[in-house]
Amino acid sequence: MLKVLLVEDEVYMRKGIIKLIDWKKHGFDMIVEASNGQEALEILKKEKVDVVITDIKMPVMDGIELIKRISEEIENKPSVVIISGYNEFEFAKAAIRYGVNDYLLKPIDEVELIQTLERIKTRILNEREFDRRKSLYEYLKRNSKFLRIIEFNENQNIIDISDDKTFRWVGIGKKEDLQYYEDDLTVCENLLDIEREVNTRFASKGVGFKCFWDSFFNVIVIAETEFRNRKNQIVQAFEFILNKLNLQSMVYDEFKNSNDLNGFYRYLLKKLSFAQFYEKSGIIEANQIGDFEVYIEDKKFGSEIIKLIEERKIDQIKNKLLQFFDECQKKKISPEIIRGFIILTLLEIIDYFEIYQLLEEDGLKIILRSNLQKSKFIEKVMEILLQVEEYITQSTKFNSSSFMKKVELFIRENYNKDITIKSIAQQFYINPIYLGRMFKKYFNMPFNKYLHMLRIEQAKKLLLKTDKKIYEIAKEVGYNDTDYFALKFEEFVGKSPSKYRNSLTEEVNF
Incomplete structure (x- = not known):
């Protein structure tokens, strides 16, 4: 209105x-x-x-x-x-x-008043849209230059860092709920609006603010003032921005070295990563976090987890994990070091129990690539360890020879259906990772190769004994795509289905 x-x-x-x-x-x-x-x-x-x-x-x-x-x-x-x-x-x-x-x-006159107002409204809305686009364009240019400074260490004049009379504070927070934004332009418009609002609110305090947005969904706020005693106002403004953007935490510090904005940015990112991993909230001054340890001394952690898995002491495994993470927090071990250590520990466990199929699961990838908080990180690690424990349990539950004969019979009765190692595992109430391992050991080949071989053998019989068309045979043995059937047939037999049929006919005639 x-x-x-x-x-x-x-x-x-x-x-x-x-x-x-x-x-x-x-x-x-x-x-x-x-x-x-x-x-x-x-x-x-x-x-x-x-x-x-x-x-x-x-x-x-x-x-x-x-x-x-x-x-x-x-x-x-x-x-x-x-x-x-x-x-x-x-x-x-x-x-x-x-x-x-x-x-x-x-x-x-009523009509004249309405016409005049509509004309004014059109003019005002057009002007506002022009100003919005112009402001957004200028912001995007400024943010693009800022990105080149912090991520590539380019020399750009975004802020006048040569002015020694100006005090500067930098705060960094991470926007976790990315669905809040529709696209990058919406992100920038939102930050531009917040920048205007915070500057309006704190104009009388002698502090100016600039908001930026990096490639990793971090919000960077630079506060500038000519008065050192404005720190309280700066923290208040950071709290305002944190609440506006629904950030978990924001880490800040005074920017003193005017020649290294890139290094200062990375220093704050490490502090922010630590704060978020250990689920700290609010506005946090960087020096409250302190320096990080660069390695983990615990060399028995993996073997102790292995022993607990063998003894089926699941509750103790979680307690061990919680204790480990508490120690890491006290010693200020960075999340990056912890993630690397946990990955190596899981690989040690996988290698010990020979469950290499776990490497193909998404769980390890999530741990390696994600920025999960401590509680969610522990949950993901426990999910993987529970899979290992289930494998051990099932390995003692099933007799390999008799059980695999039942699996083989099921496959031969259902080879032409859409079956997978997971669907068979569900049929027999067994872990698919363990079943895959047992299958490979019993048949000396992976399940997929065995299934293709079985289907191709059946197809060879149909080519010899019937006059069915190639696409009919493909469908009958479990292939909906005739071209794919022909490709697999040639891979296993050395010739196409039609050439194979012709060669059999020639042998009979001869």
């Missing part, structure tokens, strides 16, 4: 204009009235108004003087519509010098 201020000294005229049309229907909100120019000017200095409709002849301050004062004193200038009679047209022409280009003649 565009906000309108109506300035008219005659009460009945003022009330008549207000009731003349449905203002909200046309996108306007008649927020306030004034009986003269002086009252109107005081309102404009306190409130944001989009449109002023003013009479020319009024006591205290007339319309011409009001328009002049608006052009000189009001920063966010509203559009102005003057109300004039035929004998006041010379006054109306004088108002043009101050940027007025809309006027209404008395008595005011």
Whole structure:
């Protein structure tokens, strides 16, 4: 809604204009009235108004003087519509010098008022869209230069870091809920709006703020002030931004070395990674986290977990993990070191129990690539360890020879259906990883190869004993795609299905 201020000294005229049309229907909100120019000017200095409709002849301050004062004193200038009679047209022409280009003649006509307002609304909305696009373009240019500084250490003049009289603080937080944003432009518009809002709120504190956005979904805020004692105001602003963007935490510190913004950025990123991994929240000064240890001394961790798995002491495994992470937090081990150590430990466990199929699962990839918090990270590790424990349990539960004969019989009865090692495992209530390992050991080949060989053998029999078409045979043995069937057939037999059939026919005729 565009906000309108109506300035008219005659009460009945003022009330008549207000009731003349449905203002909200046309996108306007008649927020306030004034009986003269002086009252109107005081309102404009306190409130944001989009449109002023003013009479020319009024006591205290007339319309011409009001328009002049608006052009000189009001920063966010509203559009102005003057109300004039035929004998006041010379006054109306004088108002043009101050940027007025809309006027209404008395008595005011409903249709003319609506047309004027629609024209003004179109102009204002177009101007706003132009300003929005221009501001966004300038922000994108500025953010692009900033990215090149922090990520590639390029020398760009985003901030005047040569000015030794300016104190600077940098805060970094991470936006976890990426669905909150539709795209990068929405991200930038949101940050631009927050930048404007925080600067407006803290303008009287002598602090200026710039918001940036890096390639890793981190929000970087640079605060500049000429006064060292503005730290409290800076922290308050960081809290405001943190709440606006729904960030878990923001790590900040004073930026003193004007030649190394790139290094300072990476220093804060490490601190932020630590804070988020250990689920710290709020505004955190970097020195509260301290320096990191660069390695983990515990060399028995893997063997102790292996022993607990063999003894089926699942609760103790989780307690061991929790204890390990608590020790890491006390010693300030960085999340990157922890992730690497845990991956090596899991590989040690996988190698010990020979469960190499786990390497193909998504669990290890999530641990390796993710920035999960400690509690979720422990959950993922436990999921993998539980899979290992289940494998050990099932390896003692099933007799390999008799069990695999049942599996073989099931496959031969269902080879032409859409079966997988997982679906067979579900049929026999067994872990698919363990079944895959048992299958390979028993048949000396992986399940997929065995299934193809079985299907191709059946296809060879049908080619010899029937006159069915190739696509019919393909479908009958379990291949919906005839081309794929032909490809696998040639891979196993050395010739295409049609050539194989022809060669058999020639041998019979001979």
